[in-house]
Amino acid sequence: MYVLGLDVGSASSKVVILDGDKNIVSSSVFQVGTGSSGPSRALDEALGKINLTLDDMKKIVATGYGRYAFEKADKQISEISCHAKGIFHLVPTARTIIDIGGQDAKAIRLDNNGMVSQFFMNDKCAAGTGRFLEVMSRVLEIDITQMAEYDSRATEVVNVSSTCTVFAESEVISHLSNNVPKENIIAGIHASVASKACGLAYRTGLEDDIVMGGGVAQNAGVVRAISRELRRPVIVAPNPQITGALGAALFAYDEANKH
Ligand SMILES: Nc1ncnc2c1ncn2[C@@H]1O[C@H](COP(=O)(O)OP(=O)(O)OP(=O)(O)O)[C@@H](O)[C@H]1O
Numbered sequence: 001m002y003v004l005g006l007d008v009g010s011a012s013s014k015v016v017i018l019d020g021d022k023n024i025v026s027s028s029v030f031q032v033g034t035g036s037s038g039p040s041r042a043l044d045e046a047l048g049k050i051n052l053t054l055d056d057m058k059k060i061v062a063t064g065y066g067r068y069a070f071e072k073a074d075k076q077i078s079e080i081s082c083h084a085k086g087i088f089h090l091v092p093t094a095r096t097i098i099d100i101g102g103q104d105a106k107a108i109r110l111d112n113n114g115m116v117s118q119f120f121m122n123d124k125c126a127a128g129t130g131r132f133l134e135v136m137s138r139v140l141e142i143d144i145t146q147m148a149e150y151d152s153r154a155t156e157v158v159n160v161s162s163t164c165t166v167f168a169e170s171e172v173i174s175h176l177s178n179n180v181p182k183e184n185i186i187a188g189i190h191a192s193v194a195s196k197a198c199g200l201a202y203r204t205g206l207e208d209d210i211v212m213g214g215g216v217a218q219n220a221g222v223v224r225a226i227s228r229e230l231r232r233p234v235i236v237a238p239n240p241q242i243t244g245a246l247g248a249a250l251f252a253y254d255e256a257n258k259h
């Protein structure tokens, strides 16, 4: 028996396939989100790895911003519920979740059973999201995957204070023209993303353990900046970009085993 979770985000499409023992037998991340070929490419990759087709999946649950665009899903479930389920499965001590994706950031509070008791979300503005980091990486001409390494060499955290991505971009350009080292600018960019995520996280009451999911959790510079601001350790979920798809697959598993 196989079940599938599909997370169609704004920045990327993710798939997780579980077997009858809830083991992950295949997964994929395709760095194209909703509104294009991202979901089908991610599905083809994950199914192709284990030589199966969609017809072999007993249940399919879709989540994420683009979840209604995938017609073959048996059910659509919100990203909040799916991230909570995926992360609690991987880290049962998680009580606060910080998920930073391509276009929004969320803080979720879990009870001892892994149920969502509260959540806060910023989906009004690019600042504090992966998109903000993508814009800055372009201006700095540094690949998004290299940002954490630059951050680790920073000698100072420069101030990137604008609350608007467009103005923050001008601030970064002005730092560059004043020959401020890119390392220090990147540390400032990460601190800016962290402060917005922490603003959401504080509102949940900030119970330990604090666990990060979403694509931005792969940026160790942002994770360090969040931990520094909260003055608490922050755990990064294993393979954090697929935690939403994992949650969706776990919901699909529950559907498949309903009596
Ligand atoms: N290898 C990497 N290293 C560092 N950062 C990364 C890496 N891969 C992705 N990211 C960051 O993750 C972001 C995308 O995150 P994710 O895939 O969780 O978004 P999404 O689920 O599509 O978006 P949303 O949930 O907001 O709709 C990118 O904008 C980028 O900043």
Ligand SMILES: [Mg+2]
Pocket: 009, 010, 064, 079, 101, 102, 214, 244
């Ligand atoms: Mg997402």
